[in-house]
Amino acid sequence: MNYLDITPNVAIAVAAVIGLLAVATAIAWPQRKKKQELWLRTRTWWVIVLLIAASIALPSWVPVALFGLISFLAFKEFVTLIPTRRADHRVLFWAYFAIPIQYYWVSVGWYGVFIIFIPVYMFLALPLRMVIAGETQGFIKAAGTLHWGLMVTVFSLSHAAYLLALPHEVNPLAGGDGLLLYLLLLTEINDVGQYCSGKLLGRHKVVPKVSPNKTIEGLLGGVAITTLVAVLAAPYLTPLSWLQAATIGCVLALAGFAGDVTVSAVKRDLKLKDSGSLLPGHGGVLDRVDSLTFTAPLFFHMIYYLHY
Amino acid sequence: MDGLLRRLFALLVLRPVAMLMLGVTLRGRDNLPNQGPAIVVANHNSHLDTLVLLSLMPLRLIDKVRPVAAADYFLKNPLLAWFSLRILNILPLERGNAARGEDPLAESAAAIGRGEILIVFPEGSRGSAEVMGRFKGGVARLKERFPEVPVIPVFLQGAGKALPRGEIVLVPVAVDAVVGVPVAWNGNRAGFTAALEDAVRSLGAALPKVFDED
Numbered sequence: 001m002n003y004l005d006i007t008p009n010v011a012i013a014v015a016a017v018i019g020l021l022a023v024a025t026a027i028a029w030p031q032r033k034k035k036q037e038l039w040l041r042t043r044t045w046w047v048i049v050l051l052i053a054a055s056i057a058l059p060s061w062v063p064v065a066l067f068g069l070i071s072f073l074a075f076k077e078f079v080t081l082i083p084t085r086r087a088d089h090r091v092l093f094w095a096y097f098a099i100p101i102q103y104y105w106v107s108v109g110w111y112g113v114f115i116i117f118i119p120v121y122m123f124l125a126l127p128l129r130m131v132i133a134g135e136t137q138g139f140i141k142a143a144g145t146l147h148w149g150l151m152v153t154v155f156s157l158s159h160a161a162y163l164l165a166l167p168h169e170v171n172p173l174a175g176g177d178g179l180l181l182y183l184l185l186l187t188e189i190n191d192v193g194q195y196c197s198g199k200l201l202g203r204h205k206v207v208p209k210v211s212p213n214k215t216i217e218g219l220l221g222g223v224a225i226t227t228l229v230a231v232l233a234a235p236y237l238t239p240l241s242w243l244q245a246a247t248i249g250c251v252l253a254l255a256g257f258a259g260d261v262t263v264s265a266v267k268r269d270l271k272l273k274d275s276g277s278l279l280p281g282h283g284g285v286l287d288r289v290d291s292l293t294f295t296a297p298l299f300f301h302m303i304y305y306l307h308y
Numbered sequence: 309m310d311g312l313l314r315r316l317f318a319l320l321v322l323r324p325v326a327m328l329m330l331g332v333t334l335r336g337r338d339n340l341p342n343q344g345p346a347i348v349v350a351n352h353n354s355h356l357d358t359l360v361l362l363s364l365m366p367l368r369l370i371d372k373v374r375p376v377a378a379a380d381y382f383l384k385n386p387l388l389a390w391f392s393l394r395i396l397n398i399l400p401l402e403r404g405n406a407a408r409g410e411d412p413l414a415e416s417a418a419a420i421g422r423g424e425i426l427i428v429f430p431e432g433s434r435g436s437a438e439v440m441g442r443f444k445g446g447v448a449r450l451k452e453r454f455p456e457v458p459v460i461p462v463f464l465q466g467a468g469k470a471l472p473r474g475e476i477v478l479v480p481v482a483v484d485a486v487v488g489v490p491v492a493w494n495g496n497r498a499g500f501t502a503a504l505e506d507a508v509r510s511l512g513a514a515l516p517k518v519f520d521e522d
Contacts, residue, residue: 072480076331080466080482089472092479276482277333 006057009174009236013181014053021049041281048279048288052184056177060164061107063180067161068103073285074153075099077276081267082145087135091146094129098122098150102158109165118155123147153286156293159300160184170307171239178237179303185233186249187295190226190256197221211264219257226253239307248302252295259294263287310394314370317395318362326363329480330356330470334364336487336511339460344372344423347459349447351440351508352429353468358396360467360483361427374399374419375427399426413449420454430504438468440512443505448497458490461504463511486511 006014025042032039055063079092098118105114127143160183164176171178198218206214230249234240240248263286267275276284326332341348350357358375365373379400382392392398399415411417416426430443451459466483488511491504 073331076480076482079479080469084469086472089475089479090477093477096480276331278331 005059006177007172007174010056010177010181013174013178013185013233013237014056017049017181017185018053021045037281039281044279044281056180060176063164063177064103064107064161067106067157068099070285070289071103071154071157072096072099073278074157074289075149077284077286078149078153081270081272081275082149084146085135085138085142087133088130088142088146091126091129091133091142095122095126095146095150099154102154103161106158106161106165109162111162111165114158114162118150122150126150152293153289156297157289160292160296162300163303166304166308171237174237179299182230182233182237183252183296183299184292186226186230186252186299187256187292189229190222190253190295191260191291193225194218194222194253194257194260197225207261210268211261214257214261219253222257223250223253226250226256238303240303244306248299251302252299255294255298256291259291262294263290310397311371314395314397315367318367318370322359322363325478326360326483329478330360330466330483331480332360332363332483332485334485334487335514337364339487339489340364341425341458341460342366342369344369344425345420345454345457347420347426347428347447347450347457348462349428349430349459349504349508350462350464351512352431352434353438353464354434354471354473356467356471356478356483357429357434357464358427360464360485361462362396364485365425369425371397372424373397373427374424376401376416376429378403399424413446416446416450417453420450420457426450430501434468434473436473438465440509443501443508445497445501447504448500451493451500452497455493459504460490461488461507461511462486463488463508463515465512465515484515486514 021042024045028035028039028042051066052063055066075096079095084092102114102117105117126146127139130139130143160180163179163183166176166179168175174181194214195218198213198215198221201217201221202213202215204216205212206216206219227246227249230245230252231242234242234245238245263275267273274283275286278285279288282288348361350361358377362370362373362375375396375398377392377396377398377400379402382398383389383400393400399419401415402410402412419426428447430445430447431441432444433441435441447459451457463486464483465485466481469479470481470483471478488507491500491507494500494503
């Protein structure tokens with residue numbers, strides 16, 4: 001009897017992640033009073049991990065809907081933070097409709113439309129609606145920021161969900177669930193790896209004007225850890241050879257860094273520390289998915305090119 | 309029947325909209341009144357302000373919460389009047405009553421006497437989105453008459469972007485609500501109104517905004 005819609009390998013990977021989190025919790029628990037932020041962050045990780053684990057065990061429309069919700073929350077944070085023009089109220093209203101439509105293409109696996117809907121059709125439709133509204137003052141900036149927000153929070157993130165729509169036969173051991181888990185695991189391991197190696201070894205700043213805490217040592221530490229985990233986990237969760245896995249691990253580590261500092265640059269431009277406060281210890285949703293907005297499309301296209 | 313409708317509306321409409329579409333971040337929950345009478349005072353940008361405040365109130369108090377709202381606007385057509393009176397449970401305020409020699413605060417004073425919780429927007433109108441106007445003096449008059457009733461300041465931010473004046477479609481935008489400690493009576497009406505306005509304004513300033521250099 002197969003109650004749950006996952007392969008044994010995916011179940012083992014989920015169990016391993018929960019085990020890792022349990023170890024982190026055991027470390028954070030004794031110092032929860034002293035390092036409250038770390039403790040809050042660990043607690044929030046439990047919510048995130050359990051939500052994702054539960055959703056991938058269910059039929060694939062559930063995790064797709066969950067990613068749709070994540071996109072919605074991230075886009076909402078973006079819309080809240082950016083300066084918008086009063087005249088664009090209805091434009092913003094229509095921009096939100098891109099989210100269910102984009103995730104509908106994902107849920108039915110219509111690749112041809114999925115890949116052009118936001119970059120082409122929303123790119124054309126939103127300025128048209130703005131022209132109808134008729135306000136020309138600040139037009140370029142408004143059209144640019146809004147479309148950029150859709151690209152980052154909806155188009156990019158929906159690539160993670162599209163992994164679930166890829167044919168199962170190519171990756172019989174773990175299917176789309178395995179690919180998604182692999183992407184999330186590498187992205188988050190890289191975040192944590194960069195943070196820890198930066199704290200331990202950090203000397204030389206990479207982008208001091210954007211993010212003063214990021215160092216070369218942290219970046220390289222992240223690359224090393226992520227590449228290692230990518231190679232170790234690939235045979236269980238993906239159809240990748242070890243060389244492909246090493247390349248992908250290395251690229252994802254660099255992309256994760258790029259996503260992280262890009263969102264930092266946006267926040268700095270807006271004079272903000274966090275994008276929101278939905279996730280205690282992390283900040284907003286956009287703060288948590290910043291690296292994923294860059295790793296998701298890159299991972300998707302690499303694996304799509306190599307195996308599908 | 310009205311009580312049931314009000315509870316259904318709170319559970320099925322107010323709270324889902326407040327949680328998902330807006331995602332209200334509440335700071336200072338402990339300062340919200342847990343019994344009546346009380347006067348909750350907030351800045352005003354949008355019709356959503358009333359709904360946000362109602363969604364924050366505990367369900368057991370819902371029949372006691374009375375948003376004070378302009379009669380000329382909210383009772384202008386039968387459907388809106390039914391919704392405003394029965395579901396939102398507004399306390400209609402006749403604007404311009406004082407000019408006719410009537411006490412515009414009689415209804416509010418009676419409600420406080422019954423132990424109800426008033427929601428008041430002392431700017432008197434929504435004004436321009438996300439710009440706070442000057443407070444009018446009605447709350448100070450009530451406080452003078454009922455010095456023991458707590459006046460609780462609340463700062464609201466974001467609703468003016470989600471649903472500005474003159475718009476009918478709601479755009480999801482994160483809303484912040486900061487509840488402060490009650491403002492004490494300081495001996496005169498003008499002084500109290502100023503203190504109240506200051507209290508609300510400074511709650512807004514406390515919202516974490518500026519990037520701390522690290």
